[in-house]
Amino acid sequence: MNDSEQAVTISAEGEVGIVEAQDFVARTRFEFESGGSIPELRLRYETYGHLNAARNNAILICHALTGDHHCAGVYSMEERKQGWWNFMVGPGKPINTSEYFVICTNALGGCQGSSGPGSINPETGQPYHLDFPKLTVRDMVRAQALLLDALGIERLHAVVGGSMGGMQTLQWAIDYPQRVGRYIALACGARHTAQAIAFNDTGRQAIMTDPGWQLGNYPTDAGPVQGMAVARMMAHITYLSDVGMESKFGRRRRCSAQEHFDVEFEVESYLRYQGQSFVTRFDANSYLYLTKALDRFDLHSPESLDATLSAVTAPGLVVGFTSDWLYPPQGNRELVEALLRLGKDASYAELEMDYGHDSFLVRAPKLYQLMRNFLQR
Amino acid sequence: MHPNNTKKRQADFQVIARWVGEGERVLDLGCGRGILLEYLQQTKGVYGVGVDINFDGIRSCVKRGVPAYQGDAHQMLASFQDNAFDRVIFSRTVEQFEDPDATLQEGLRVGKRVTVGFVNHAYWKNRVHTAVFGRRILNEVYPQPWYASLPDNPFSVAEFEDYCKEKHIHIGNKVYLAGNWRDERKLLPNVLAGYAIYDLSR
Numbered sequence: 001m002n003d004s005e006q007a008v009t010i011s012a013e014g015e016v017g018i019v020e021a022q023d024f025v026a027r028t029r030f031e032f033e034s035g036g037s038i039p040e041l042r043l044r045y046e047t048y049g050h051l052n053a054a055r056n057n058a059i060l061i062c063h064a065l066t067g068d069h070h071c072a073g074v075y076s077m078e079e080r081k082q083g084w085w086n087f088m089v090g091p092g093k094p095i096n097t098s099e100y101f102v103i104c105t106n107a108l109g110g111c112q113g114s115s116g117p118g119s120i121n122p123e124t125g126q127p128y129h130l131d132f133p134k135l136t137v138r139d140m141v142r143a144q145a146l147l148l149d150a151l152g153i154e155r156l157h158a159v160v161g162g163s164m165g166g167m168q169t170l171q172w173a174i175d176y177p178q179r180v181g182r183y184i185a186l187a188c189g190a191r192h193t194a195q196a197i198a199f200n201d202t203g204r205q206a207i208m209t210d211p212g213w214q215l216g217n218y219p220t221d222a223g224p225v226q227g228m229a230v231a232r233m234m235a236h237i238t239y240l241s242d243v244g245m246e247s248k249f250g251r252r253r254r255c256s257a258q259e260h261f262d263v264e265f266e267v268e269s270y271l272r273y274q275g276q277s278f279v280t281r282f283d284a285n286s287y288l289y290l291t292k293a294l295d296r297f298d299l300h301s302p303e304s305l306d307a308t309l310s311a312v313t314a315p316g317l318v319v320g321f322t323s324d325w326l327y328p329p330q331g332n333r334e335l336v337e338a339l340l341r342l343g344k345d346a347s348y349a350e351l352e353m354d355y356g357h358d359s360f361l362v363r364a365p366k367l368y369q370l371m372r373n374f375l376q377r
Numbered sequence: 378m379h380p381n382n383t384k385k386r387q388a389d390f391q392v393i394a395r396w397v398g399e400g401e402r403v404l405d406l407g408c409g410r411g412i413l414l415e416y417l418q419q420t421k422g423v424y425g426v427g428v429d430i431n432f433d434g435i436r437s438c439v440k441r442g443v444p445a446y447q448g449d450a451h452q453m454l455a456s457f458q459d460n461a462f463d464r465v466i467f468s469r470t471v472e473q474f475e476d477p478d479a480t481l482q483e484g485l486r487v488g489k490r491v492t493v494g495f496v497n498h499a500y501w502k503n504r505v506h507t508a509v510f511g512r513r514i515l516n517e518v519y520p521q522p523w524y525a526s527l528p529d530n531p532f533s534v535a536e537f538e539d540y541c542k543e544k545h546i547h548i549g550n551k552v553y554l555a556g557n558w559r560d561e562r563k564l565l566p567n568v569l570a571g572y573a574i575y576d577l578s579r
Contacts, residue, residue, distance in 0.1 A: 337456035349435045373440035
């Protein structure tokens with residue numbers, strides 16, 4: 001390999017490097033779909049790449065339930081952990097930051113810097129707790145639209161998201177057809193199945209029956225930690241697949257188990273760790289609000305799926321994953337079937353992967369190629 | 378399953394394009410990489426949707442700007458209302474359906490017209506080959522030995538026309554192509570046609 005070839009290889013795929021979160025603050029009342037309001041709106045967000053002069057190369061990425069605005073890069077050279085979609089977002093990557101200006105916000109109702117039940121109500125100086133208005137996916141999207149207004153972006157090249165992010169993506173295409181150039185919704189659906197609602201409510205019950213919850217009024221440094229951990233353990237199972245768990249853990253044991261109910265199997269250890277680490281990074285009330293917003297999300301209402309999707313004008317790509325039993329392929333397909341019935345430009349692709357619902361977060365060259373093709377056309 | 382030769386692979390494109398009207402709504406079942414639909418988009422300004430079970434095909438369609446759906450043709454047809462499309466195209470796919478009659482009937486429900494293109498299994502060279510050698514023919518059209526082929530349900534011009542008669546399916550246009558899949562043939566199609574294309578309606 002000569003030098004020039006090497007240079008090409010290096011520049012073909014790079015990292016966004018060190019990034020910094022920013023805060024958008026709108027000091028006017030933000031009205032929720034439910035009728036409630038908050039005195040000011042805060043959204044924490046990150047951007048990668050450069051907005052071009054025509055301001056038409058922006059891509060908005062919407063994160064999943066417990067994701068955040070940090071989807072690429074690192075906060076410092078010492079930090080090993082990269083953003084949650086680092087392999088997808090960067091120079092030369094499928095969402096190419098050499099070409100596009102990428103924005104990712106922490107969802108409204110979340111707990112990593114955006115307005116949510118855990119943030120301080122400027123009118124009282126106290127956290128909102130359960131006074132935070134009832135939240136919908138439409139509210140999350142409208143908050144993002146206000147940020148785009150502030151950034152001077154009239155129209156997005158694309159909106160992209162998986163799971164809850166996929167629902168936001170669809171809501172974008174429905175609510176702001178004139179602002180969406182195209183959209184990619186991964187591992188999502190038009191509404192939750194009874195099973196998805198059942199899992200969410202079991203998680204919520206674990207939190208709300210924990211004495212630490214205190215009707216939502218727990219102090220910042222304490223809370224329903226046991227309930228949160230159990231909710232997370234259970235939810236995490238729904239993000240994986242039977243086959244995936246079997247190949248990752250099987251019945252492998254840890255030798256350290258002494259007592260009868262100590263951690264014995266690797267899968268127990270893994271899930272308990274997931275539960276414990278979740279408690280330190282996520283707010284219980286945010287979890288309640290966000291899961292409820294997802295359970296209520298329903299594109300079949302008020303009239304029908306076709307009626308709701310008739311507002312869409314942008315070309316869309318929906319991707320389902322064969323082993324996803326939380327948002328199964330059928331629910332993804334249903335969206336595209338409706339869009340095609342309506343004569344829209346929409347495509348459905350399905351990837352055979354063993355990682356369950358989380359497949360869209362896993363390295364998959366086939367998915368990269370597909371998304372690249374769609375974003376570039 | 379399609380032959381490697383581009384001209385042969387796209388043998389029925391010209392004929393199908395002749396029958397497709399400007400700006401029609403077209404559903405291509407078994408669209409592969411979306412080449413026919415891209416061609417129809419460019420030449421006829423159609424709204425075309427492709428269906429294929431193969432991910433790589435769908436990815437190519439996405440690249441071409443052809444709306445495409447990865448999944449089973451029969452199941453996908455069921456999601457559409459009657460006459461949702463002006464034309465439903467089955468180009469060398471009927472041979473591979475689990476229940477060809479049911480899928481064709483669904484096609485006739487969803488499409489105002491249905492185009493079917495298929496390799497005539499009774500083409501004389503196929504007959505001679507089987508009679509002389511007692512083996513499946515291996516050539517450009519049937520490139521793989523039996524053990525490396527998809528389940529296939531080959532049929533002939535005569536059998537297909539019998540079927541249409543029996544099911545009261547109206548045959549509008551039909552074109553028989555010679556063994557080279559290029560020149561049109563009118564005489565003795567069940568023997569001399571290598572490929573046949575039909576324009577059907579209820």
